[in-house]
Amino acid sequence: MNPNFSFIILTYNEQIHLPRLLNSIIDLAAPLFVLDSGSTDDTITIAEASGATVAQHPFENHPKQWEYALKTFAIQTPWVICLDADQIVTPELLMHLQSFNSENYAGINGIYFNRKNYFKGRWIKYGGYYPFYLLKMFRYGIGYSDINENMDHRMVVPGQTITWNDGYLIEENLKENNIRFWIDKHNRYSDLLAVEEVERLMHLRQQTVQPNLWGSPDQRTAWLKKLWWQLPRYVRPMLYFIYRMIFRLGILDGRTGIIFHFMQGFWFRLVVDIKIDEILKKNADAQK
Template sequence: MSVQDNAKHWMPGVAPVAVVMISLNEAHNMEAVLSNLKGWAQEVFLVDSHSADETVDIALRHGVHVVQRRFHGFGDQWNFALRELPITAPWTMKLDPDERLSNALKRNLTDAMQRSAAEGFTMQRRLWFMGRPLPVRHDILRAWKTGRCRFSDVLVNEHPLVDGAIAHVAGDIEHHDSPDLEHWLHKQNKYSSAEAIAFVAGTGLAAIPKLLGNAFEKRMWVKRHFFRIPFRYVGVFCYYLFLKGVWRAGKVGCIWARLRSDVYRYREYKVTEMRLTGRRPGATVSGCGRPDARVPQFD
């Protein structure tokens, strides 16, 4: 593990919690997320997968404890973080660089960590898209007593597994999903490829799928059998548009619902391609390289 040699250190905040993030090229989020945590988190850690932008520079400038490690999968990276980082705070919280904690959630979490007998906490995450909040919220498990959690060892869509009682804390995590549509499409393309690879390998489920199980097990059941459901993409679009109510966000909500159904479609097409060709989706080379000295150059 890399050793950080930096004079600046994170100034401990009022909450007895270590916030842990993983990153790859998240410079566009780092200033905002670290400003959001200032004065609140006791410790902040970052496991970076060798970013090519200023992610590490910004984190170090704010006094974050940074290590770097090659990315092998989301579950693997999070288990490394919980196993190897020198966390001293009594509580640990998972946060993504594109997320922000509301003031109400900060207050309620601080109080719960000091008073509750629970081993972990769920909270609501609200999605933002194209700079607008969507009426899409879901409960997520994001905080636990240090040492009481491990992650499902999956390539993508990892899930925290906490030993002990779980309580709910009121307040929102705001999920600012990508700075623009170009970034969003690129990210979803990568995620759908990872999900397709995991599906073909039979390792894409974070829990045992059960039609009559809890909410998470039911979701895994739908995920396993999704490709067999008739009119599935129309169903996904209508589910988000009407049942989740994103129509209330106007045109932005309709665009998001359509794009979400498209991402499911991309995953299925990639699974089909892999089964036909026997090849995994490959990394696409993009951008300009350096001039090649073997050939003439022109402006």
């Protein structure tokens, strides 16, 4: 069994994705832990057949699900890798992990992987979607889930981090090939994000990661989010869509990519703004 790191995987009805992920990491012989949120398909059977330790926990949001996983599983390795079931470890990343020895990373607490995101079979290469770095590997007991986020899920690691630029993760949710699934999923996400933004307006939430345009990938994201919250609602979705299409060359992603940038960069964020106003109006009416 790999003595350096373990994998934690979140699942919910992932029989279409989980075998793909498990096959991509089988050569690493690492301990596997799967936290499921109530699958009704063969997800749990597949996970148990792979030798994974499986637990179940009701889903509220991704940050809290990751927090539960990190606190619940009996991780024995010094490092942990946290993956979603619709991700795949590429041969480039596999090579990094096969040669990984914890003793060679003294003073390093976290490692960012470079992600390639696919939508309807197409790699979304432009529009700010590549390169895109995710903090997926960190020292167990040091990294933790940022529960100050309601929808976006990220790990926080105090101390020094590094980036594997060619350590690619493929992220492709095949269920999203059905646009109804994509819309329903992002409609749920918009509920979470609208509530989060209202709570930030009321100073009930604070950023865990210190905003810094020149810092780590997550510090840059925190800086951009702080700017986003200061922009006027209804204007910012259009500004963001133009930024992705023109300044980040999203138009080069072709028809499928343009659909993705419109839906994810404009439609989703416009729906969030509408829901924010609905919540604010409801709160104001309740105080009358």
